[in-house]
Amino acid sequence: MKKVPVADAVGHVLCHDITKIIPGEFKGAAFKKGHIIRTEDIPELLKLGKEHLYVWEAGPGQLHENEAAVRMARAAAGSNIQLSEPSEGKVNLLAGRDGLLKVDTTALLRMNSIEEIMMATLHNNRVVSDKCLVAGTRIIPLVVDEEKIVRVEAICREAGGIISIRPFKSMAVGVVVSGSEVYKGRIQDAFGPVVRRKVEAFGCRVVHQVVVPDDQSCITAAVNEVIHQGAEMVLITGGMSVDPDDLTPAAVKSLGASIVTYGAPVLPGAMFLLAYLGEIPVMGLPGCVMYAKTTVFDLVLPRVLTGEKLTREDIVALGHGGLCLGCPECRFPHCPLGKGA
Ligand SMILES: Nc1nc2c(c(=O)[nH]1)N[C@H]1C(S)=C(S)[C@@H](COP(=O)(O)OP(=O)(O)OC[C@H]3O[C@@H](n4cnc5c(N)ncnc54)[C@H](O)[C@@H]3O)O[C@H]1N2
Numbered sequence: 001m002k003k004v005p006v007a008d009a010v011g012h013v014l015c016h017d018i019t020k021i022i023p024g025e026f027k028g029a030a031f032k033k034g035h036i037i038r039t040e041d042i043p044e045l046l047k048l049g050k051e052h053l054y055v056w057e058a059g060p061g062q063l064h065e066n067e068a069a070v071r072m073a074r075a076a077a078g079s080n081i082q083l084s085e086p087s088e089g090k091v092n093l094l095a096g097r098d099g100l101l102k103v104d105t106t107a108l109l110r111m112n113s114i115e116e117i118m119m120a121t122l123h124n125n126r127v128v129s130d131k132c133l134v135a136g137t138r139i140i141p142l143v144v145d146e147e148k149i150v151r152v153e154a155i156c157r158e159a160g161g162i163i164s165i166r167p168f169k170s171m172a173v174g175v176v177v178s179g180s181e182v183y184k185g186r187i188q189d190a191f192g193p194v195v196r197r198k199v200e201a202f203g204c205r206v207v208h209q210v211v212v213p214d215d216q217s218c219i220t221a222a223v224n225e226v227i228h229q230g231a232e233m234v235l236i237t238g239g240m241s242v243d244p245d246d247l248t249p250a251a252v253k254s255l256g257a258s259i260v261t262y263g264a265p266v267l268p269g270a271m272f273l274l275a276y277l278g279e280i281p282v283m284g285l286p287g288c289v290m291y292a293k294t295t296v297f298d299l300v301l302p303r304v305l306t307g308e309k310l311t312r313e314d315i316v317a318l319g320h321g322g323l324c325l326g327c328p329e330c331r332f333p334h335c336p337l338g339k340g341a
């Protein structure tokens with residue numbers, strides 16, 4: 001800290017808040033600790049009775065909070081991330097497009113384990129829209145040893161960036177609606193429209209939909225048919241639980257698909273199935289996906305649409321945070337569902 005005449009303070013960092021009081025009108029900080037003094041501030045400072053100021057002398061190897069935050073944010077930003085200007089020592093990271101937020105939680109933990117460093121983010125694998133605030137970073141004191149920022153930069157470099165937004169692929173979707181009650185016209189299909197609405201919300205289109213009875217060979221034929229019609233992803237509705245007429249999992253197996261999982265630690269959605277026929281993701285959707293507002297499908301679909309090839313480990317990790325509270329008014333994704341993985 002050193003004392004300088006106001007006129008010589010331009011470019012220096014203020015050590016403490018400077019309070020302004022106008023009787024009956026205003027009392028507050030006219031200039032905040034950490035502010036970098038500009039030429040245009042001088043008349044105002046003189047009016048506040050400040051002819052001298054205490055300013056920081058950045059020692060060798062030390063960084064001011066703004067510069068430190070900018071360097072950390074730049075290092076952490078992966079693809080499709082925009083940075084705000086530093087303000088009061090903090091830099092915000094914003095989504096540069098619609099997509100899926102990816103946070104390298106291991107690297108984030110390493111970074112936050114360095115004392116005097118912080119970065120806060122939204123949860124990994126969350127759907128975000130363009131310009132959405134996804135993270136913020138700053139140092140805790142006003143100045144920091146540059147060596148700490150260099151360590152942060154090394155962690156981020158190793159991780160290839162900590163935060164990024166992955167775009168969704170606009171996939172052609174095939175839908176196979178299973179259920180003899182629907183096929184025979186006893187009830188009207190209510191599942192196809194739900195699935196269509198959900199995929200269209202991500203810019204996908206349903207290229208073909210087939211309704212089939214509860215018959216294994218009809219289900220397999222229908223899957224082949226929708227793929228023949230150009231489906232890059234296949235969604236089969238119904239027939240997922242334990243009744244003798246629930247044949248969807250057996251049908252998918254008989255197609256020779258590699259089954260990632262039949263069953264998921266998510267409620268609603270325990271009877272979910274994910275498989276791949278070559279590169280084509282095939283999902284078996286239990287009845288709850290039609291009935292409940294938010295289910296396992298809403299956790300898995302966005303990830304599949306980024307081109308991520310999910311493993312059984314990815315699915316089993318959904319258990320922590322996989323319980324939907326079933327609120328009367330659904331606020332997903334502003335809730336705990338899917339946030340533990
Ligand atoms: N004893 C058990 N019963 C149930 C279990 C279980 O483990 N043991 N699981 C429950 C869970 S969890 C769910 S979810 C559902 C799973 O249902 P399915 O995927 O097998 O669906 P279906 O049996 O084919 O149909 C259930 C229900 O939904 C109606 N449905 C189905 N598709 C359509 C459609 N396209 N349009 C309109 N309505 C449809 C169907 O008529 C049935 O009423 O099972 C629980 N039971």
Ligand code: MOO
Nearest residue numbers: 269270271286288
């Ligand atoms: O599996 Mo059901 O699919 O939990 O609600």
